[in-house]
Amino acid sequence: MSKHGEEKYKRKFQSGKIGDLNANSNDSTHQLSIHIRHGHNKFWSESILPLTLCIACPFLVRSIVFICDHSHGSIMEFFSHILFDQTMTLKQVLVNFFYFQWHWPSALIIISFLLYAVIMTMLIPGDEYSGPITDTGHVPVYHNNGFTYYVISLILFALLTVLLKFNNISPTYIYDHWEEFLSTVNTFAFLLCFLVILKGKYMPSTNDHRSSSNWLTDFYRGVELYPRIFNIDIKLITNCRYGMLAWALLSIIFCMKTFELHGYTDSALVSCLLTLVYLTKFFWWES
Template sequence: MSKADADRYKYKKASDLPSNHNDVIHQLSIHSRQGHNKFWSESVLPFMLTFTCPFFVRSIVFISDHCHGSIGEFFTRILFDQSMTLKQILEQFFYFQWHWPSAIIIISFLMYAIMMTMILPGKEYTGPITDTGHVPIYRDNGFTYYFVSLGLFALLTLVLKMNHLSPTYIYDHWEEFLSTVSTFAFILCFFVMLKGKYMPSTNDHRSSSNWITDFYRGVELYPRIFDVDIKLITNCRYGMLSWALLSAIFCMKTFELHGYTDSALVTCLLTLIYLTKFFWWESGYMKTMDIIVDRAGFYLCWGCLVWVSGLYTLPSYFLVTHPIELGPVLTTTILALGLLSIYINYDCDRQKIDVRASNGQCKVWGKPSHIIRAKYVLLNGKQSESILLASGYWGLSRHFHYIPELALAFLWSCPCGFKFILPYIYFIFLSILLMHRAHRDDQKCRLKYGKAWDRYCQLVRWKVWPGIY
């Protein structure tokens, strides 16, 4: 074991670091988790999550379709309805079903995503340098991919309608579709784990003797097959595009059943506009924690293939069976506030990108940008530097961009009304996820940047909510 590798496990928390820890460093990135060998954190918890997450996603659909949207009715049926046998429970929530029409759609969509990612033009750009000195390279064609895909989807819809068919077939077989994509995602995650263990693409991989941990958290940071980045495909080109297309399909189904419904249209429009912003900024997303910290495993890949499809689309799906008329005033208000949230979220990202592109030589809100240059050392001994922005939105809190994102999640859920909590599960989940992510990012940056991060935190006191958290 090299000195760098030995130091990685030598220090378990920030207080254990030597005073010159910025000379030792980036081996203490978030990949080295406290309690790495603990049975609970490395075996029990990952196993429970891989077991319960598919149950949770399937339960949401069952509640919406068979329990009138009531979580209480769902638990009553599961616990006290003697007509529901164990076999039915397993088939409804746990059983790995394989519905061939759904499988053909899923595999065709995935192949389409890979093919378009490879052939669409775009300038090359790089992600952040890794601990081992690897610099991932991508092609900036996400925005083109998004609009080409929407155009092809509109054309496909027209052709299907002319032949008395509809893409709402997916809604009609949604339970089978979710079971199939979950089964497919499990197989894919297992394959990616084996690839990471025995054929890693880069030196940024971490294999252990605990296969449960490796399956759940992943082994490789940047796995590639035939130069196709697996995380780019699962996270963006499949996961985020499927979110957009499914929202449109569920909105169409609402219109088919109930005619024009303003609540379904508002939710669909805000989702599509938000995802337009996402793909416009995709190169920025490839530099976030999802990509540069989290490895390709169940947590990330299954999540983007299944969790996004089943949970993120829930407000649109719920409105198919629970349509609400908002009226012109509420429709306009929700759309306006939603568009404002999207703009602020975009503007937060733009500020940081502009500052880094100009090496800090630009103005933010009409004033010279206030930055901290944070140096750190890679595992290969080379020094690198990051710019920490402490002005504009980023002077209000370290993750101010989470606030408009949460506001938007609430706004595209509220057209479902307030009678049921079910359509707000995504908003609740996102709130927990982003607060935890802010905490994780703070840990990672404190270990990575050391005293420079302490200076930054003195300037920007709050993690997310100014004056609160």
């Protein structure tokens, strides 16, 4: 949507022609309301629950890797290691499940991929389209270039794979260092979320933001509805451009590694192809 179109929406909004809006909608300092809870319910829902999820989710990711790599895929063997293996020290438990290791080669891949997603999203042309108007009258504007971005990225990945193979390097390096990669990406995600919280609290992009005195609540729930940095939509980059493309590329990488280890297998190929079909549909529907 052009600037003229956005202004038109805002004028309609201010004149009351769009929807049934509450009395605070026309206030330029309006913030999204926060559901206030009291007593123990507030303590559990706004402190204990966010803290539990922040701790449990990285632990779950590391546990799945440990089950596959060190427990022969057996959950029972995993719990046996955790509960009854007296040779496993507290330090080993922390390293295997809670320690956020920073692996610089993995960090370089993650940051480079993020920069690639940002640059390509900005450079690839596409028609403007608008998202739904918010309670404060803001209309988010995007460029319709998702499918083009997806196709170009797959082609570039194929060319990069060929180039790396000529130099005896393989994208399956990520598979070979998967534990370090997951630990690094978890650490990076926490740092990114913390920076987004700071940005939302002190430099919000729009009036669609909410903040509380509880940092755990803000970390878990988010502060801004449409956070932007240098006019780059953070949600679009992390969820659609970075996350969904990473899903596709990791599926290909793991399929390649399966072929390297075990030769051709139907299951790996079918799983990879089904994932790519789903993600192709996602990017196509976005357009």
